[in-house]
Amino acid sequence: MNALQALAAVLEKENALLLELIALSEEKQKHINDAQEVSRIASEEQQLLTQLEKVEQERAVLYDVVASGKRVEEWIAQLTLEQQELFDPLITDLAQNVAQLQSLNNLNHQLLEESLAFVQFTLNMLTDDPAPTYARTGTSSQGKSIFDRKV
Numbered sequence: 393m394n395a396l397q398a399l400a401a402v403l404e405k406e407n408a409l410l411l412e413l414i415a416l417s418e419e420k421q422k423h424i425n426d427a428q429e430v431s432r433i434a435s436e437e438q439q440l441l442t443q444l445e446k447v448e449q450e451r452a453v454l455y456d457v458v459a460s461g462k463r464v465e466e467w468i469a470q471l472t473l474e475q476q477e478l479f480d481p482l483i484t485d486l487a488q489n490v491a492q493l494q495s496l497n498n499l500n501h502q503l504l505e506e507s508l509a510f511v512q513f514t515l516n517m518l519t520d521d522p523a524p525t526y527a528r529t530g531t532s533s534q535g536k537s538i539f540d541r542k543v
Contacts (some may be wrong), residue, residue: 396475401455402447403482410489413437417496419479424503 414420416437455499459467464483468476 394535395454395457399451399458400478400482402451402454403479406444406447406451407482407485407489409447410486410493413440413444414489414493414496416440417493417500420500421496421503424500424507430504447533 416433420430420433421435423433457466462470468479468483471479
């Protein structure tokens with residue numbers, strides 16, 4: 393197997409790992425309020441990210457061998473038509489998969505923040521603590537709480 397074939401195989405592997413991460417991110421959205429399920433999914437994501445890091449390093453080494461410091465566009469332009477037909481979709485898919493994963497991660501991050509804010513609000517309601525935005529400076533809540541805060 394020559395360096396170009398090895399690079400194509402690594403790009404395919406990288407795209408496959410990214411697709412698995414995308415599927416896990418979409419699954420995480422469905423279970424965003426289930427802490428155990430989110431934790432399980434995050435563990436799977438971590439394993440995939442470890443694999444992806446290794447594949448990414450391999451891709452970087454192979455790219456340096458075949459492209460010797462050229463930008464992707466320059467390198468693609470110098471390939472034969474057959475090689476371009478092989479690498480164009482792989483590189484396009486890679487860029488699209490990374491963008492989609494980033495978008496899903498941003499959305500999941502936002503959803504988790506909102507979920508945590510709701511949990512904090514609920515906890516404040518249960519402990520009879522006023523929300524910080526409604527409390528006056530220098531005042532404290534003297535109400536009775538069902539929870540012992542000293543514990």
